[in-house]
Amino acid sequence: MFRPLVICMVLLLMPVLAIAHGKATGIVKERMDQMVTLKDAMKTLKDELAPGGSYDTARVTEAARIVERHSGEAMTDKFPKGSTQHSKALPNVWTDGGRFAGLAGELESYAAAMVMAAQNGATAPANRGILSIFSAAPSPEELSRLHPFEAFKAMADVCSACHRGFRMKGP
């Protein structure tokens, strides 16, 4: 006799749990959505470049352009001071804003390099290992010679580096 009641309660609770993560509104919600857009674009790139992937120039270009469009200032603009409600952004986004913006800018550069690499038709798998990523900021010349694999690796490294330094851990 209690069972239906319990089931009803569970059903009622489910939507609440589902939106717990999605409480953010306004600019915080916008930047979360933007990050999810980045995640989807990276997934497309990963699938394209994976062994057995199609290396479709148009798809690689489009996904890399999405990353390019949503990084750099388009990213930092979504982190105005005080926008911390329901956010996982760490306070050093604002106290170490130079480094934060630097990483957002690096993502933009690597995504642009990926667009260039795809346009050059260099979408076949590299027959050399992924270069160890630069210790200093790469020159435009170096960027223009990046292989798509290297550009992808660099982009993914920037995502991780920024999350390690500027985003709270946990679910």
Ligand code: HEC
């Ligand atoms: C310059 C720093 C920076 C870069 C670069 C960056 N992120 Fe983020 N990302 C953040 C921060 C900070 C948050 C937390 C935002 C918040 O909760 O307000 C976040 C959150 C996320 C989230 C969670 C969104 C949600 O729904 O809560 C995903 C997914 C994500 N990033 C993916 C990516 C991917 C993929 C890349 C690389 C292509 C990337 N990010 C690059 C700083 C960055």
